Amino acid sequence: MPEPADTAWLRTVAHEVRSFDRSSTAERVAELLRSRVIEGDLPPGTRLSEEQLVEVLHVSRNTLREAFRLLTHEGLLVHRLHRGVFVPELDEDDLVDLYRLRRTIECDVVRRLEGLDAVRLRPLYDAVAAGEDAARRGDWGAAGTANMRFHQQLVALAGSRRLDETTARLLAELRLAFHAIAVPQRLHEPYVSRNRGLLDLLTAGEVEQAAKELEAYLHDSEAELLAAHRERPRS
Amino acid sequence: MPEPADTAWLRTVAHEVRSFDRSSTAERVAELLRSRVIEGDLPPGTRLSEEQLVEVLHVSRNTLREAFRLLTHEGLLVHRLHRGVFVPELDEDDLVDLYRLRRTIECDVVRRLEGLDAVRLRPLYDAVAAGEDAARRGDWGAAGTANMRFHQQLVALAGSRRLDETTARLLAELRLAFHAIAVPQRLHEPYVSRNRGLLDLLTAGEVEQAAKELEAYLHDSEAELLAAHRERPRS
DNA sequence: ACCTAGAGAGTTGTTGAACAATCCCTCAAG
DNA sequence: CTTGAGGGATTGTTCAACAACTCTCTAGGT
Numbered sequence: 001m002p003e004p005a006d007t008a009w010l011r012t013v014a015h016e017v018r019s020f021d022r023s024s025t026a027e028r029v030a031e032l033l034r035s036r037v038i039e040g041d042l043p044p045g046t047r048l049s050e051e052q053l054v055e056v057l058h059v060s061r062n063t064l065r066e067a068f069r070l071l072t073h074e075g076l077l078v079h080r081l082h083r084g085v086f087v088p089e090l091d092e093d094d095l096v097d098l099y100r101l102r103r104t105i106e107c108d109v110v111r112r113l114e115g116l117d118a119v120r121l122r123p124l125y126d127a128v129a130a131g132e133d134a135a136r137r138g139d140w141g142a143a144g145t146a147n148m149r150f151h152q153q154l155v156a157l158a159g160s161r162r163l164d165e166t167t168a169r170l171l172a173e174l175r176l177a178f179h180a181i182a183v184p185q186r187l188h189e190p191y192v193s194r195n196r197g198l199l200d201l202l203t204a205g206e207v208e209q210a211a212k213e214l215e216a217y218l219h220d221s222e223a224e225l226l227a228a229h230r231e232r233p234r235s
Numbered sequence: 236m237p238e239p240a241d242t243a244w245l246r247t248v249a250h251e252v253r254s255f256d257r258s259s260t261a262e263r264v265a266e267l268l269r270s271r272v273i274e275g276d277l278p279p280g281t282r283l284s285e286e287q288l289v290e291v292l293h294v295s296r297n298t299l300r301e302a303f304r305l306l307t308h309e310g311l312l313v314h315r316l317h318r319g320v321f322v323p324e325l326d327e328d329d330l331v332d333l334y335r336l337r338r339t340i341e342c343d344v345v346r347r348l349e350g351l352d353a354v355r356l357r358p359l360y361d362a363v364a365a366g367e368d369a370a371r372r373g374d375w376g377a378a379g380t381a382n383m384r385f386h387q388q389l390v391a392l393a394g395s396r397r398l399d400e401t402t403a404r405l406l407a408e409l410r411l412a413f414h415a416i417a418v419p420q421r422l423h424e425p426y427v428s429r430n431r432g433l434l435d436l437l438t439a440g441e442v443e444q445a446a447k448e449l450e451a452y453l454h455d456s457e458a459e460l461l462a463a464h465r466e467r468p469r470s
Numbered sequence: 471a472c473c474t475a476g477a478g479a480g481t482t483g484t485t486g487a488a489c490a491a492t493c494c495c496t497c498a499a500g
Numbered sequence: 501c502t503t504g505a506g507g508g509a510t511t512g513t514t515c516a517a518c519a520a521c522t523c524t525c526t527a528g529g530t
Binding site (some may be wrong): 021023024051062066069070081097098100104105107109154158160161162163166170199 | 342
Binding site for chain 2 (some may be wrong): 512513514515520521522523
């Protein structure tokens with residue numbers, strides 16, 4: 001029951017900022033940093049200073065470090081002993097590795113699909129539509145986001161919790177690579193329509209053909225990304 | 236309903252925490268707890284009390300909690316807000332999910348294999364031999380360990396860091412389920428010879444046939460485990 | 471008998487300060 | 501140019517205290 005809400009509000013507001021919802025402070029800090037990393041606000045190689053972040057976020061060092069752990073395990077930060085945490089710089093081997101995992105998971109999921117119907121495919125239609133819309137507007141950032149959602153939802157059709165988690169982490173890491181390169185149109189444009197084609201195959205129940213197309217799709221995407229990666233970097 | 240963790244198993248090795256160097260204290264604590272969970276010393280459902288472990292291990296709560304994070308990410312512990320960390324109790328859905336992931340990864344790895352030779356297959360031969368040896372001795376715990384090693388090395392043939400990590404976590408979780416059931420012979424015996432058969436197919440370069448056999452193998456193993464799980468539990 | 475609220479005990483969540491260990495840069499010596 | 505010894509800055513770890521939460525048990529109302 002509410003208390004006499006004269007000054008109690010002032011006394012408790014500071015804490016509400018930290019613990020209103022059901023997650024821990026560390027998780028909320030992690031969420032904050034996660035979005036910054038995923039949005040590309042922090043360039044790869046950046047060191048996240050404990051001192052600075054404690055100052056800005058108004059949390060203790062211990063809590064901040066717990067948030068670091070969470071993100072490190074998601075692959076969004078790397079931790080070097082006695083040196084701190086950094087936004088990862090993915091090299092070509094990482095990109096190849098990530099696409100290897102993508103092909104393994106996504107193609108296998110598609111190949112094993114059965115009993116598809118419009119209801120189950122609904123999230124995929126939404127994602128494809130969002131991608132087409134973003135492309136029309138020339139908003140390639142949004143197109144990239146929609147593409148990620150498409151593939152996440154594709155895997156979600158398998159109904160496997162661990163497959164979903166692995167994919168989420170995989171796509172988050174991949175996003176780091178996209179930001180580091182910054183030629184969004186070239187990387188995203190071809191796949192807007194290919195996503196539509198893939199979805200049409202699924203709607204028709206042609207899972208084997210869809211899997212083959214997806215395999216080629218991912219190979220092409222990997223090649224594009226690697227080529228872009230070789231052109232740009234001057235590190 | 237699990238009582239406070241029995242810490243007798245820890246006292247004998249508490250000093251080990253200090254003997255190693257070269258890694259952080261949290262990692263050493265995690266390694267210690269990891270082996271205890273994997274060996275089945277801590278039954279599923281056990282709560283790991285911060286207070287007790289801090290007392291026994293002589294590390295601070297912060298360090299201990301960092302170790303908890305590591306193990307939580309590996310799936311060897313689960314964390315419930317304001318309630319503590321527990322050894323997970325896997326239900327049938329988890330088992331089905333784990334085998335789904337196994338089939339996806341292992342079968343795909345096998346299917347894409349090429350350029351195999353005796354050198355690359357060497358770790359697999361060793362694991363199979365260890366399994367056969369353990370079976371001869373009737374040491375079904377060791378047979379299980381050898382089996383895990385076989386599958387880990389199988390995936391390692393793909394040469395993918397992330398595939399290896401995912402598999403390591405997957406097999407560690409699966410091991411929890413084996414401990415919870417404890418009919419080791421029935422669960423491990425048939426697969427000693429099937430591993431040998433699988434390896435022969437790989438040696439002959441019959442990857443497609445090996446993949447099909449592995450698919451059936453994993454289905455059978457899953458069915459056995461589920462059946463054993465339904466018979467035993469008295470939760 | 472049932473449920474409901476609430477107090478109390480026990481455990482986890484978070485903080486801030488302190489000190490130790492390590493890295494990295496600078497600068498002097500060879 | 502290389503090597504190695506400070507020294508400053510940052511991370512690793514510990515500790516103690518308090519806040520917040522869960523669980524259990526009890527008292528009171530219906």
